Amino acid sequence: MAAVNVKELIRKLVAMQKIDEELFAFRREIRQKPEELAKLKMQFDNKKALLHKLQARAQELELARKAKELDLKSKEQDIIKADTSLMALKSNKEYQARLFEIENMKIDKGVFEEDILKLMDESERVGKQIEAEKAVVDGEEKKYLAEKEKVDAEVAKLTEESSGLEARRREVMVAIDKEPLALYERIVENRDGVAIAPIVNNACGGCFMHLPDQVINKIKMYDGLVRCEICSRLQYLAEDL
């Protein structure tokens, strides 16, 4: 390839690179925005999970209380039955024994009543926690939805702007030969958006490795594209263009 053509090719690739720098920056932003949002969503989900745990606990407590109330009811019926049976008893011994049974049943009844009160206390405590947590979840949800709306709008704007760049990129692209274009595209994708880098202070502008004089001399000959041996990016001398 004639030197003049190589220089012309490098100029086109550098023009393409300028567009790609912006384009990759857009892409990074478009990628990062939803990641920030995902963090907020996770916070919101964690708060929701805590609320659900409390709600499950409240349900457990209610079931436990209902079971205790049934126990209490049946104990009360047992006591009434035993009380009624007292009159039919013939001997004093039987009477005393039944009285003793009734006393024990009353003690059990007292324990059930105490348990029910404890369960009610805990239900009340959990109920208050649920109310507080609901307010937190509502707040988090509003925060998340507001942020999501903002991020969605920003991403839409970035996408629109980047599609403008894509159009400009296509215009530059059609003027580049197939082979160097394919090479450029491969490097730009694999090297985070930088396919062609200027030489700065005898170092590759892509990976900053020092370049031997022979590489720089090779570039100056302009008989083909020269790549960095370390990062594979194409190299150019800005002052030559």
Ligand SMILES: [Zn+2]
């Ligand atoms: Zn390099």
